[in-house]
Amino acid sequence: xxxxxxxxxxxxxxxxxxxxxxxxxxxxxxxxxxxxxxxxxxxxxxxxxxxxxxxxxxxxxxxxxxxxxxxxxxxxxxxxxxxxxxxxxxxxxxxxxxxxxxxxxxxxxxxxxxxxxxxxxxxxxxxxxxxxxxxxxxxxxxxxxxxxxxxxxxxxxxxxxxxxxxxxxxxxxxxxxxxxxxxxxxxxxxxxxxxxxxxxxxxxxxxxxxxxxxxxxxxxxxxxxxxxxxxxxxxxxxxxxxxxxxxxxxxxxxxxxxxxxxxxxxxxxxxxxxxxxxxxxxxxxxxxxxxxxxxxxxxxxxxxxxxxxxxxxxxxxxxxxxxxxxxxxxxxxx
Amino acid sequence: xxxxxxxxxxxxxxxxxxxxxxxxxxxxxxxxxxxxxxxxxxxxxxxxxxxxxxxxxxxxxxxxxxxxxxxxxxxxxxxxxxxxxxxxxxxxxxxxxxxxxxxxxxxxxxxxxxxxxxxxxxxxxxxxxxxxxxxxxxxxxxxxxxxxxxxxxxxxxxxxxxxxxxxxxxxxxxxxxxxxxxxxxxxxxxxxxxxxxxxxxxxxxxxxxxxxxxxxxxxxxxxxxxxxxxxxxxxxxxxxxxxxxxxxxxxxxxxxxxxxxxxxxxxxxxxxxxxxxxxxxxxxxxxxxxxxxxxxxxxxxxxxxxxxxxxxxxxxxxxxxxxxxxxxxxxxxx
Numbered sequence: 001x002x003x004x005x006x007x008x009x010x011x012x013x014x015x016x017x018x019x020x021x022x023x024x025x026x027x028x029x030x031x032x033x034x035x036x037x038x039x040x041x042x043x044x045x046x047x048x049x050x051x052x053x054x055x056x057x058x059x060x061x062x063x064x065x066x067x068x069x070x071x072x073x074x075x076x077x078x079x080x081x082x083x084x085x086x087x088x089x090x091x092x093x094x095x096x097x098x099x100x101x102x103x104x105x106x107x108x109x110x111x112x113x114x115x116x117x118x119x120x121x122x123x124x125x126x127x128x129x130x131x132x133x134x135x136x137x138x139x140x141x142x143x144x145x146x147x148x149x150x151x152x153x154x155x156x157x158x159x160x161x162x163x164x165x166x167x168x169x170x171x172x173x174x175x176x177x178x179x180x181x182x183x184x185x186x187x188x189x190x191x192x193x194x195x196x197x198x199x200x201x202x203x204x205x206x207x208x209x210x211x212x213x214x215x216x217x218x219x220x221x222x223x224x225x226x227x228x229x230x231x232x233x234x235x236x237x238x239x240x241x242x243x244x245x246x247x248x249x250x251x252x253x254x255x256x257x258x259x260x261x262x263x264x265x266x267x268x269x270x271x272x273x274x275x276x277x278x279x280x281x282x283x284x285x286x287x288x289x290x291x292x293x294x295x296x297x298x299x300x301x302x303x304x305x306x307x308x309x310x311x312x313x314x315x316x317x318x319x320x321x322x323x324x325x326x327x328x329x330x331x332x333x334x
Numbered sequence: 335x336x337x338x339x340x341x342x343x344x345x346x347x348x349x350x351x352x353x354x355x356x357x358x359x360x361x362x363x364x365x366x367x368x369x370x371x372x373x374x375x376x377x378x379x380x381x382x383x384x385x386x387x388x389x390x391x392x393x394x395x396x397x398x399x400x401x402x403x404x405x406x407x408x409x410x411x412x413x414x415x416x417x418x419x420x421x422x423x424x425x426x427x428x429x430x431x432x433x434x435x436x437x438x439x440x441x442x443x444x445x446x447x448x449x450x451x452x453x454x455x456x457x458x459x460x461x462x463x464x465x466x467x468x469x470x471x472x473x474x475x476x477x478x479x480x481x482x483x484x485x486x487x488x489x490x491x492x493x494x495x496x497x498x499x500x501x502x503x504x505x506x507x508x509x510x511x512x513x514x515x516x517x518x519x520x521x522x523x524x525x526x527x528x529x530x531x532x533x534x535x536x537x538x539x540x541x542x543x544x545x546x547x548x549x550x551x552x553x554x555x556x557x558x559x560x561x562x563x564x565x566x567x568x569x570x571x572x573x574x575x576x577x578x579x580x581x582x583x584x585x586x587x588x589x590x591x592x593x594x595x596x597x598x599x600x601x602x603x604x605x606x607x608x609x610x611x612x613x614x615x616x617x618x619x620x621x622x623x624x625x626x627x628x629x630x631x632x633x634x635x636x637x638x639x640x641x642x643x644x645x646x647x648x649x650x651x652x653x654x655x656x657x658x659x660x661x662x663x664x665x666x667x668x
Contacts, residue, residue: 063452064452065431065452073407073413073416073417073420074410074413074414074416074417076408076410079407079408079413080408082407082408082432082434083407083408083434086407086432086433086434087434090433090434090441093448095431095433095448095449095452096431096432096433097399097429097430097431097432098416098420098430098431098432099420099424099429099430100416100417100420100421100424107424114427114429115429118397118398118399118429222610222611222614223610226614250611250614251614253614253616254613254614254615254616257616276556276557277556277584277611279588280556280560280584280585280587280588281588282587282588282591282616
């Protein structure tokens with residue numbers, strides 16, 4: 001095996017100190033000339049030098065990896081969150097150990113243990129389950145994207161889903177709709193309690209009665225939305241449908257098409273998330289934007305804050321949503 | 335800090351040897367009774383025992399992590415591949431370090447280095463770039479999902495895209511279409527050379543002339559397909575459009591809708607990938623299935639084969655595609 005090139009070798013080749021090399025490679029080399037920086041980068045490239053995190057690990061127990069657990073890597077919302085996390089971590093020379101819990105609490109528990117065994121610097125957890133985390137995480141920092149289910153004082157990233165959903169229902173009422181259905185998910189993993197409560201409250205605030213037969217529960221997937229809408233349309237005479245998320249709305253479109261129901265003339269539909277694809281549907285879907293990429297990016301930012309300043313509080317963040325008006329809602333003349 | 339529970343403690347509690355515990359925990363305990371296995375699992379649960387991979391690392395240099403580099407984690411095809419990889423690894427107690435190269439060769443190179451610094455056991459690389467991998471990977475095993483661009487004798491997972499695309503074009507010709515366009519990507523990262531060559535060859539085999547103005551190049555995204563189709567429809571009088579992938583086809587739908595073009599009456603469209611959503615479009619999209627989950631699952635399986643049997647050849651696999659007939663193609667009476 002060839003002798004491994006060291007930071008000292010690089011310093012000698014370029015003719016600078018090891019501190020200079022180290023600072024330039026760690027993005028702390030602002031005070032050095034462009035020429036010096038280029039020389040260092042060229043030498044690093046030419047001699048294939050790389051700092052050995054593995055060796056570092058043994059001494060510092062610093063893996064420069066962050067674990068992340070999501071309920072479904074193929075979910076269009078979570079894949080944007082992952083992209084945000086990865087983008088921030090990458091800029092900071094951290095890497096991402098990704099775990100797909102497939103909506104299982106048991107798998108989440110297993111992953112938390114496995115990630116600790118691999119000495120991650122922290123865990124970002126996208127989960128709506130109450131998991132007794134304080135005990136499980138020991139002294140490991142963690143950031144929650146969990147709809148506030150694991151209450152603590154710091155490191156919570158939340159979205160004001162209540163207001164977002166309330167505004168959607170209000171928009172439908174203002175447009176003249178009185179028979180408004182909802183696709184929700186109250187029994188499964190991806191609980192939508194806030195959205196469901198907002199739906200009920202908004203109806204009440206506007207003097208409309210709540211009909212339980214206007215609500216259908218189902219998995220938060222395209223297929224789930226398809227099946228739920230098909231069931232709902234069998235029994236409920238509704239003119240509008242608020243869907244728990246965009247994927248359900250895409251399924252609702254299909255269920256309507258199958259029955260020759262025209263959107264929005266016969267049925268108005270609103271989604272939630274503002275996935276890229278919703279702007280391309282026919283008709284383009286009116287929906288509520290959640291900043292998925294930003295949520296991930298901020299979670300990673302807070303994670304590194306927690307790792308680097310273990311004695312400081314981790315910030316909290318509450319995102320507001322944005323109503324995205326497109327063409328899937330009929331406005332009645334009053 | 336509490337004394338950490340060891341494998342010896344577990345063995346004493348259950349009343350078996352440490353070898354027995356080790357074999358049961360490593361899924362090599364077939365010869366032990368169900369009762370013994372349950373006792374071991376219960377003790378492990380109760381006393382919160384977990385093998386310390388970090389300590390193991392120091393001795394065995396075995397991280398039980400596999401690196402994976404994909405061009406885009408939010409791409410609907412790759413997120414299914416990731417799900418397949420993660421599913422297999424998880425069953426084998428391995429974890430996944432995920433890297434998002436954002437279509438950049440430079441980032442791929444950086445990740446290969448960073449993954450090695452973190453002592454991954456191997457790398458799964460989804461990339462269509464020629465990367466001089468033999469040199470870069472040193473002695474690390476790797477599996478390629480790369481359309482055959484980095485030619486080697488083992489560990490290649492390929493899809494017969496040529497035949498898949500050829501069959502689509504042939505289907506259109508058999509249905510009576512003679513003016514068939516294509517959305518492709520020849521200049522960017524996600525090269526579709528096989529699909530483009532199949533398109534040209536199929537036209538030729540059936541006595542149809544190739545018109546370069548019937549082809550438009552663009553990014554392999556929904557928006558890319560939208561823009562490309564809009565341009566194509568300005569200049570080309572086509573009755574059918576073969577899209578390089580499903581995401582482009584979704585964009586093509588939108589571009590057609592915008593101009594009042596009815597699918598399939600005025601324009602037939604075929605995609606490639608068979609993403610879940612394509613069955614829910616209006617009309618449901620005729621497309622070509624690639625086994626994305628299986629590709630990922632098999633890549634992970636081959637990876638562990640390579641890790642565990644470093645002296646054996648890694649298998650190769652060539653997947654065939656499947657034509658999925660739905661409602662986006664008009665069949666002319668002959």
